[in-house]
Amino acid sequence: MKILVCISSVPDTTSKISFTDGDTKLNKAGVQYIIGPYDDYALARAVELKEQYGASITVLNVGEADAEPQIRKALAIGADDAIRVDTEPTDSYFVAEQIATVAKEGNYDLVLMGRETSDYNSGVVHGIVGEILGIPSFSPVMQLDIENGVAKMTREIEGGKEKLEAPLPLVLGCQEPIAEWKIPNMRGIMTARTKPLKVIPASGEALTSTDKYSLPPAKGACQMIPADEAEKLIELLHKEAKVL
């Protein structure tokens, strides 16, 4: 089985977000970058599938050179080789197009990624990739097993979940509890240094560009209500905030 795992490189979820260059760029100074948390679940399940059934794992990042520590970490966790498409990943269709090009070339049985990146949260790249490749896509997948070339999955739906089956090849967006995040061991870290990482140019053009960034307006002071007069809250929500 050949698995392609797509990872994003994103600011740690606890990062404080700020901007530079007249609010036209994200301020990367002092920000810790990590493998996208959802992508990390996809990678972890891929490594488990490799241990269970035997598989080769290629990790793919559409991004600039500063994502390479995250790519090396994915290799240390258990991917066999890596590809980086050298471009700024600003636009969903554009990123999906790069992934689809690599996926078509490598003829993978499974293309896994997170349900969404934790920076842009659009959650559409897997679907676009599936459509371009002409194969089914599902998200968010919480459980995945492979039996005789058929994927057995549990997917979250609004207000619940569903179990479904579909033949490979597939593109899947993953989320917990599909697998536990894996921490690289020393041997993995050592071997990751010499695993192949191919850098290739992007094709096509982005359909959108980002302009000005901004932060949400600061919240006003919190109005405190004494606990023994808690019922006053309901009156305030009704008469002042007008949400009841």
Added chain:
Amino acid sequence: MAILVFTEIADGAIKKSSLEAIYYGAQVAEKSGTSVTALVIGKADSAELVIAGNYGATKVLHANDAKLELPNSMAYAKVLAEAAKTTGAKVIITAKSSLADAVTARAAGSLKAAVVGNVVELPDLSNGFKVKRSIFTGKAFVDVNIQNDITILAVKKNVVNPVETNTSATVESFTPALDDNLFTAKVTETIKATGTVSLPEADLVVSGGRGMKGPEHWQPLLDLAEALGAATACSKPVSDLDWRPHHEHVGQTGVKVSPNLYIACGISGAIQHLAGVNSSKVIVVINKDADAPFFKAADYGIVGDVFDVLPKLTKAVKDLK
């Protein structure tokens, strides 16, 4: 630039979030001198569909093929892409939802459309096509310039406040050809909470954290939610501990909500939790720890024991009604 709205239905009627999307579409149409068509897929009552007119749609396309009764993102995307071609739509609008994400993604793949998710304002059409979206789960915003012929906008809840008019839309049946290879996946089981308020759709949400002390202590929270007609939610630790089902988990790695009112009970307010709720209109925090970081993000706060406070609130809500 004709406008098409991917319109979701629940129990045969148009979902509230989709009515907001139609209204959003109508506002864009007014700016650009065009009209709005709503695309409805699946079983629905025609009497319910004409309501789209009250929110600004002039026409409803209803794809009612028996094969489309159960949501299937591949087949739905095919219908959406065909409807875009038929109507000549250059802008496709949807309310952000898990089904809409999957359907619009596939449609974007076949139409080569630019996709902008989590849109928080009407677009600026004065010089090109620019729209503001939230990023980092609401921690920031960015203006996006679109340089493409076809665009899909996924709009967050509560971006527009629809004003209903008394205009009905014409309903036309829409029947694109559907290939069998769109139906290769088999759903073997569906487990769905019934009789509860849908969390992503809810105007009012009551949410619990570890301060609720265990799943057996949830009743006071459920009572308040029932009195309010609110959806229930929880923090990530609560869902990780299996106190509540995963689909109730709000936060950076869970459901992102933007209701009118979010009441947090015994949730400290970690940055990852705030990310999922910070676009709520009004936030109430109840916590016995006066230093809980959540109070900094709240509009109203009560420092106290949730088990004392919740029954008082439930009683006050019942008195109000």
